[in-house]
Amino acid sequence: MERLTPLLEASGLTLRFGGVTALDDVGFEVGGGELFAIIGPNGAGKTSIFNCLNGVYRPQRGTITLEGTSLVGRAPAAIAAMGVARTFQNPGLFSRLTVVENLMLGRHHLMRTGFFSGMAWWGRAKREEIRHRAAVEDIVDLLELEPYRWSPAGLLPYGVAKRAELGRALAMEPKLLLLDEPVAGMNLEETEDTARYLLEVRAELGIAMILVEHDMSLVMDVADRVLALDFGKAIATGKPSEVQHDPLVVEAYLGGAA
Ligand SMILES: Nc1ncnc2c1ncn2[C@@H]1O[C@H](COP(=O)(O)OP(=O)(O)OP(=O)(O)O)[C@@H](O)[C@H]1O
Numbered sequence: 001m002e003r004l005t006p007l008l009e010a011s012g013l014t015l016r017f018g019g020v021t022a023l024d025d026v027g028f029e030v031g032g033g034e035l036f037a038i039i040g041p042n043g044a045g046k047t048s049i050f051n052c053l054n055g056v057y058r059p060q061r062g063t064i065t066l067e068g069t070s071l072v073g074r075a076p077a078a079i080a081a082m083g084v085a086r087t088f089q090n091p092g093l094f095s096r097l098t099v100v101e102n103l104m105l106g107r108h109h110l111m112r113t114g115f116f117s118g119m120a121w122w123g124r125a126k127r128e129e130i131r132h133r134a135a136v137e138d139i140v141d142l143l144e145l146e147p148y149r150w151s152p153a154g155l156l157p158y159g160v161a162k163r164a165e166l167g168r169a170l171a172m173e174p175k176l177l178l179l180d181e182p183v184a185g186m187n188l189e190e191t192e193d194t195a196r197y198l199l200e201v202r203a204e205l206g207i208a209m210i211l212v213e214h215d216m217s218l219v220m221d222v223a224d225r226v227l228a229l230d231f232g233k234a235i236a237t238g239k240p241s242e243v244q245h246d247p248l249v250v251e252a253y254l255g256g257a258a
């Protein structure tokens with residue numbers, strides 16, 4: 001049987017900064033709706049992979065394709081418009097805008113009606129606005145953000161701000177969501193809530209996700225497959241339970257702790 005094209009395919013990724021090789025011939029695939037995790041000690045190259053995927057860095061070698069279309073050399077905004085959304089370690093919300101306003105901004109690239117056409121086609125603009133509001137309200141429901149709807153993002157408790165940022169990324173209706181340490185700085189309860197939200201997002205919306213995370217228990221709980229990196233090299237790929245016990249992975253983590 002012919003093999004299906006994966007949603008995302010990266011191969012031979014090599015990224016150097018002067019004498020530092022951040023990524024050395026790294027390859028992996030992510031299927032539609034898959035929850036894929038990237039782990040590894042500090043400086044292993046995890047964030048560098050995200051920066052290559054979303055166009056912030058251009059790898060010196062290698063290919064990246066989304067549904068068969070090359071992403072290498074495209075600008076971050078173009079890659080976002082193709083359906084790759086990202087959340088940051090520190091929530092990147094507009095602090096003076098409300099949660100709902102921040103989520104509406106996430107939909108900006110989906111809005112066809114600009115200001116002038118909006119004047120000319122008031123009816124259409126109104127219908128579009130209603131449609132976007134409804135989509136945002138669905139996300140507010142899914143992530144249980146109702147109590148914070150009209151709060152300025154700058155006043156949200158940390159865990160809620162991270163959740164609202166996930167909401168903003170979801171509002172873009174991405175095909176692939178890149179999550180950089182979504183539970184960093186969270187307490188146990190917030191971490192468990194986040195695990196539940198990520199599983200709900202996958203079940204309800206079917207969005208593929210790549211998760212970079214230091215919290216191993218979260219990775220074990222939610223990931224379908226894991227890629228382990230060390231010094232820019234892929235040292236293991238597979239099911240979480242397999243990768244966790246891989247001798248190279250164990251050594252990489254012990255080496256880092258020593
Ligand atoms: N802009 C840059 N200029 C120079 N070196 C860089 C740059 N970005 C990353 N590096 C180097 O590339 C390597 C990989 O860094 P990267 O940030 O991808 O690691 P990481 O796995 O995300 O680490 P952490 O767990 O600490 O976030 C490191 O040696 C880092 O110092």
Ligand SMILES: [Mg+2]
Nearest residue numbers: 043046047048
């Ligand atoms: Mg990093």
